[in-house]
Amino acid sequence: MRPSMKRWMWHGVYAVVLLALGFGVYLATARVDYDWRWERIPQYLVGTEGEEIRAPFDGFVDVADDGKSIVLNELKGAGSERYAGFDRLLVGDGDLVFQNDVLARKSGLQAGPLAVGLWVTLEISALSLVFALVLGLVAGLGRVAQNPAARHLAATYVEIIRGTPLLVQIFIFYFFIGTVLSLSAFAAGVAALAVFTGAYVAEIVRAGIEAVPRGQMEAARSLGMNYAQAMRHVILPQAFKKILPPLAGQFINLIKDSSLVSVMALTDLTKAGREVVSSTFSPFEVWFTVAAMYLLLTGGLSWLVRRLEKGMAAGA
């Protein structure tokens, strides 16, 4: 067989295995009489029922003659509020409404709960990533420092964080540190993830610095540069190239680990998934969708890092 034919054969094997796996999933769900309702999922990604206008207080509705605007007059008090520009009116003239009742809807699309959850996950991950990078750089430099205080502090931080489960750390941040400093669930989540990832970043940074040949530091120092100058201009730029791939892997882990913050009062993508499951009773479809959305985030990050690596390879 020619080599190219052989290669196509193995591509074929790959496709067959994938198909077999898919068929296996189908059979498995057929056994438990699961009925797939994929059509229920899109509404949780993108809402079509339109933006709601809700009453800010209890009061009576006064609809204008042309039906294009309404005025809400406060029941106990002199407040009044005028609304216009809606597409569907849900109340009639003279109706008594209570605070938070829906008065009217504007048509248009808005983010469904899964999309909102995706956004929260993205926000938490991006913020934690920035803080983890700073924390990891400082701790990594501490690990390789001459100063014993810096070295021991950094080592202690890394050991404690790497030796305890992230879920336990999240509880500690949420219930203890969060309470003491009165942090929001969001801030506590970001802090826990940043501190956790920072410890791993520190080890990556340390390994990267140690992988730069000793002669580089000696050459820099013998030119009269001080330690900080040598680190900044000579060691770290070289270390950065070595640490980019493991760093990218760590940040992909960060996105996945962020699903654990759903144990707090915080509606990230995973929590949103749980909520949607409880209102649709379609767990398979929802969790497959959620998994695909995480893949979208992690795949996007991998793609970005590959581009960055290519750019750097071209630069030097």
Add this chain to the structure above:
Amino acid sequence: MLEPLIHLRKVEKRYANGVRALHDVSLDVKRGEVLCIVGPSGSGKSTLLRALNGLESITGGEVVVDGFAVHDHRTNLNALRRRVGMVFQQFNLFPHKTALENVMLAPTTVLDVPAADARARAQALLDKVGLGDRGASYPAQLSGGQQQRVAIARALAMQPDVMLFDEPTSALDPEKVGEVLDVMRQLAREGMTMLVVTHEMGFARAVAHRVIFMDGGEIVYQDAPEGFFGAPRNERLKAFLGQILK
């Protein structure tokens, strides 16, 4: 009389693992002198050079270079190292910077020389070592001999009072050795104070004012090249020369 540029008195160096790398080393080097240091592997030649710019701290005695007491822990070693150039066996160029940037880096970061001045000076130094047209090349794109010449230019960019060379041609292909030695010969002619650890006996004989033989961490013998290579009155040196000139 002028004070010597380098003054060593009873220098001792014992590494943490107990190896005694230098023992009772005393040495004076005058401004403008070219000194070659030879000796078998492990005799302490590198340690001696590295003690001069404080890359290695000594465990006894005194080292004074260019007025700086290197053995004194209060001395600002960064200030000393600006005055002392060092060239390594493995070149140690900065791989993420071009040849020109390698030469510019220390003047711009350490001496705050404006970039334009540093660039002009770096270009002049690359011209001097015969690499004026390779400024934009990265170290990986240069041959060993070219890299070592850039490394010499990089050290010269700080306008040092003394240059230390630790086996600068040992990592080179034989046909590249000459181009590096030529640059060093030119430097010596311009009156640079140089300490050169080398196995190039031809260079030592032709360029050095004085040759030093080290063995077991001690300076065993020293003389002007004529006497050193002509009729050394030392058995260990004779044996060493017999080995190396064979």
